[in-house]
Amino acid sequence: MEDILEWLIEEANNKGCSFAEARYVKKRSSSIRAQDGRIEELTQRESAGVAIRVIKDGCWGFASSASLEKGRLAEALYDAIASASFLKGSTEEKAEVKEIPPTVGRKELKCKISPEDVVVEDKAQRVLEWEREARGVDSERINNTVVSLSDVVREEMVFNSFGTRVGSKLVHTLASVFVSASEGEIRQSAYERKGGAKGYELVEEIEPEEFSLKAANKAIQLLSASPPPAGVFPAILDPEVVGLFVHEALGHNSEADAVWSGQSIIKDKKGQAIAAPCVTIIDDATIEEAFGFYFYDSEGTPARKNVIIKDGILMDYLYNLETAAKLEANPTGNARAEGYEVPPIVRMSNTFMAPGDWTFEEMLKEIKEGVYLKGGRWGYVYPERGQFTFNVEEAWLIKDGELKEHLRDVSMSGMTLETLKKIKGVSRDFKLASPGYCGKNGQTAFVDNGGPYILVEEITVGGRR
Amino acid sequence: MKDDLLxxxxxxxxxxxxxxDQADVFLERRKVISLEMKKSSFSQIEVSYDEGLSVRAFYKGGRGFSSCSPLIEENIDKVVESAIALARSAQPDPDFKSLPSAEEGKExxxxxDEKVAELSPNELVDWGKEILESAQSVEKTAIIxxxxxxxxxxxxxxxxxxxAIEDKRTSIGAGVMVILNKGEEVASYFDFDQARRLQDFNPVDIGEKACLQAKEFFGAKQAxxxxxxxxxxxxxxxxxVGAIAGAAIAEEIQRKRSxxxxxxxxxxxxxxxxxRDLPLIEGGLASSSYDGEGVPHKELTLIEDGILKNxxxxxxxxxxxxxxxxxHASRGSYRYGVGISPTNLQVDLGDWSLDEMIKDMKNGIxxxxxxxxxxxxxxDVSGPIDFGFMVENGEKTYPLKNTxxxxxxxxxLxxxxxxxxxxxxxxxxxMPAIRVQNLRIGGGR
Structure with a gap:
């Protein structure tokens, strides 16, 4: 494959491209799913292909092919070059990339137990055990359990016309359990997941109390929780909800493509205080075993730790080669592509708020009437307006410094910049354990996020009473 | 391997x-051309070609799924072997009865549309220019x-x-996001157009429409x-309507998740x-003769006069x-298995105009x-109003935020x-408008 990638770069140079990048991606994944006491599906997927990106006459061109024949790949290269020429004269700004010293290297994630060495029967056994544990918590009221275990082995090679030649191999393993329970007309569900850039050893480390039993107990407890009140409240956010906030509300705004195109609410705020002084936010792809870990990004730039906010001050954004050139910065290793069929775009990796010095109890005491929000379900933002919304798994009404009523189906929303300034306290306790997939422009990326507990002066809650 | 897919x-x-015991196979070739617009200009054209296959094998009802790309002989053998091995490792499932047998569907x-299949990136650029111009005709400084x-x-x-069926499809779509700045204030809106045939595709005024609508979102307040x-x-x-249909998917019902x-x-x-679910509408975005397992499509009533029918x-x-x-079997691509999804969902039209509904409501949203x-x-739903207005005395008064x-x-319902x-x-x-009485809104104090 290396020979073909070399040839593609050389041919692009010969055709007058000022920049060329050829990227080969091969993925193998397997998954196993048990539902209601039975292994119901076993899945294997494999794909490979090449992506080619060029700059010619100041315009970008991109093409990809699932076929690895040299003839087909040459056609793809010519498609990419032709695409660039179709844009000639129609773009406002010239396409450019930051010229950085080339990176050469090959790295492979060493896992203790390669998922490919584990026979499917062993995986099935484990998945069935978790399923049985969850269902066993309350076989009367639990009426659906879905447990799945999946692993992905991803190999990527990036060659470009600056001389970058990198290859890497990563392994990701993810286990999840979903439990739904009902009592009369009330139906509730709960979810737990464990994942990392590691092999089958992840499975060996999982404690049922923190996984299958936890999800089942949560679903049962939610049956007797109340719908939330509507209105504006002071709130404590747990590390998972903080992770959602940091990723969705701030993280996407710190992606330099949004900054460059004018879509970010922090586009002209570098060096300014945009958060309370107790807030530090970091994106770090080098955290070993975290779900958003990688060696090189999909442009071949080595991964690194990037501080976005330090003590409330906006330090910098996350860049790829293109936005680094446009905004006169250095690439931060945040260009990621899901596969061969799409170009790399600016993405986060492991994003978190750094811990502080409060305790959870101290935060509780600060609140006369408010909410404690725990466990992120989903979230989304309109980055340009700075509005975010999160749905949390469970919540508690806080009265006079004590957790009172258990609440279900709670969503909260707020304005990012207002909320960042209204953070009053940040806890010592810290957790980075929300492995998941982030979607952007139709691509998904493995990410993790987290943080401490935080105390926020006000959050809007959508309720039914 | 350029043979006929069937x-x-x-x-x-x-x-x-x-x-x-039983098995099915799905093969696909796909070519996509896309033009990306950023910062009121064009940033990139992408041409991608993908192909692959997947096999679902059933052994005593247990299911093995395997997929691979590209479409080459050795991959086909690999997928066949792995699907068989996986199905044999799965547990027997007595609920599995049978894959469908062949039945003739309606055309x-x-x-x-050949005209869509043969579009060149050039034509996409021409449309793109018109979309940008139409938005900028409303507001020069719009970020598109x-x-x-x-x-x-x-x-x-x-x-x-x-x-044993084979078919081909085309589709074309355009989407535009307009952002307007006024001092520290930001207003935005999104619009789109999509079609299977060129004759149904009219994207030019979406820029103008999004821009005009975005302008109305300055001065947003909490309700x-x-x-x-x-x-x-x-x-x-x-x-x-989509959310209701999603809850009526039989898998969700049988697993008691709905x-x-x-x-x-x-x-x-x-x-x-x-x-109603109408899968046979000419040119429909979700139309087709057969579902993802090759079963002929037909119309289905989901709710009739308020009664859940199917x-x-x-x-x-x-x-x-x-x-x-x-x-209603659905397939996203060769990489994914078979799910269930509705097709074209149609609400029977009522007799109000949108304006009459707003006027009649007096104070509302x-x-x-x-x-x-x-x-x-x-x-339970607890979520934001992404783009909405307060209505007072039958008139739109101010746009909403954080509500x-x-x-x-x-x-x-x-x-x-x-x-x-x-x-x-x-x-x-x-898509008609729907009015609902008395919903709880969380906003300001």
Whole structure:
């Protein structure tokens, strides 16, 4: 494959491209799913292909092919070059990339137990055990359990016309359990997941109390929780909800493509205080075993730790080669592509708020009437307006410094910049354990996020009473 | 391997026969051209070509799924072997009855258009320029992003029970996001157009429409917390309809993960509400002759006069429930297995105009777009109003920000009290507005 990638770069140079990048991606994944006491599906997927990106006459061109024949790949290269020429004269700004010293290297994630060495029967056994544990918590009221275990082995090679030649191999393993329970007309569900850039050893480390039993107990407890009140409240956010906030509300705004195109609410705020002084936010792809870990990004730039906010001050954004050139910065290793069929775009990796010095109890005491929000379900933002919304798994009404009523189906929303300034306290306790997939422009990326507990002066809650 | 996809599919089925109880195979080739717009200009053209296949094998009802790309002989053998091995490792499933057998479906016109299949990136650039100009004609400083994309897909489905179909589709779509700045204030809006045929594709004015709409969002405020009547305009109402249909998927019902469990035959909504699933509409975005397992499509009534009439089935859920297969098996691409999904969902039109609904409500809320994501199990919704207005004395007064909706889907369905006769149309579906009485709104103190 290396020979073909070399040839593609050389041919692009010969055709007058000022920049060329050829990227080969091969993925193998397997998954196993048990539902209601039975292994119901076993899945294997494999794909490979090449992506080619060029700059010619100041315009970008991109093409990809699932076929690895040299003839087909040459056609793809010519498609990419032709695409660039179709844009000639129609773009406002010239396409450019930051010229950085080339990176050469090959790295492979060493896992203790390669998922490919584990026979499917062993995986099935484990998945069935978790399923049985969850269902066993309350076989009367639990009426659906879905447990799945999946692993992905991803190999990527990036060659470009600056001389970058990198290859890497990563392994990701993810286990999840979903439990739904009902009592009369009330139906509730709960979810737990464990994942990392590691092999089958992840499975060996999982404690049922923190996984299958936890999800089942949560679903049962939610049956007797109340719908939330509507209105504006002071709130404590747990590390998972903080992770959602940091990723969705701030993280996407710190992606330099949004900054460059004018879509970010922090586009002209570098060096300014945009958060309370107790807030530090970091994106770090080098955290070993975290779900958003990688060696090189999909442009071949080595991964690194990037501080976005330090003590409330906006330090910098996350860049790829293109936005680094446009905004006169250095690439931060945040260009990621899901596969061969799409170009790399600016993405986060492991994003978190750094811990502080409060305790959870101290935060509780600060609140006369408010909410404690725990466990992120989903979230989304309109980055340009700075509005975010999160749905949390469970919540508690806080009265006079004590957790009172258990609440279900709670969503909260707020304005990012207002909320960042209204953070009053940040806890010592810290957790980075929300492995998941982030979607952007139709691509998904493995990410993790987290943080401490935080105390926020006000959050809007959508309720039914 | 440039053979006809159906030939490869049938050869693959031959390799599976006799080694497993039942199996099906799906093959696909896809070419996509897309133009990306950023910062009111063009940033990139992408041309991608993808191909692959997947096999589902069944052994005593246990299921093995394997997929691979590209479409080369050794990959086909690899997928066949791995699907068989996986199915044999799965546990027997007595609920699996059978894959469908061959049946002739009705022809649906207008799903493939040679003019779309043969579009060049140049033509996408021409449309892109018109979209940008139309937005900038309203507001020169608008920050415009979005894209235009055309695709051509050919595919084949075959199974061990005699199903053998092949088909091709085209689609084209454009979407545009407009952002306007006034001092520290930001207003935005999104609009789109999509079609299978060139004749149904009219993207030029989406820039202008999005820009005009965005302008109305300056000066947004939080609504006071309280209970209000709410008009869900065309796109917002289609979100509600999609959410209801999602809860009527038989897999969700059988696994007791839906608030519509046990509701079939019951009156779950206002008697004026009828929703049909229409898969055979000419040129419809979700139309096709067959479903993802090769079962002929036909019309289905989801809700009639407020009564829940049906659930959406594929072959597995229909067999398990011992009901007729409604033909709603879906396949995203060769990489994914078979799910269940509705097609073109049509609400029977009412007799109000949107303006009359707003005037008549006096004080309430008008929602243009919002994402309705109920907890599928409980039907509880707690989410923001993405793009909406306060209505006072029958007139739109100010745009909303940071305002939340809270309701239960079953409660909302009963509280509907009006449906519009005017609508927004996308190929295959007319989306009317829906008004609901008394929803809880979380906003300012």
């Amino acid at each position: 030939d490869i599919a049938l050869k693959t089925i031959e390799k599976l026969k006799g080694r497993i 649906v016109k207008g799903l493939y 992003s979005g894209g235009i994309s055309s695709s051509y897909v050919e595919f084949a489905i075959a199974n061990t029970e005699g199903v 006071p917390t309280g209970s209000y009547p709410v008009v869900f305009s065309y796109l917002a109402s289609s979100g509600i 608030y519509l469990v046990g509701k079939k035959g019951e009156k779950i909504a206002w008697e004026g509400l009828t929703i 659930y959406f089935h594929n072959s597995y859920t229909a067999g398990k429930a011992q009901e007729e297969n409604t033909g 008008l929602i243009l777009q919002t994402s309705i994501q109920p907890n599928p199990v409980s039907g 939340m909706l809270g309701f239960n889907m079953l409660d909302l 009963q509280k509907i009290d009006a449906i519009s006769r005017d609508y927004r149309e996308e190929p295959g579906v007319k």
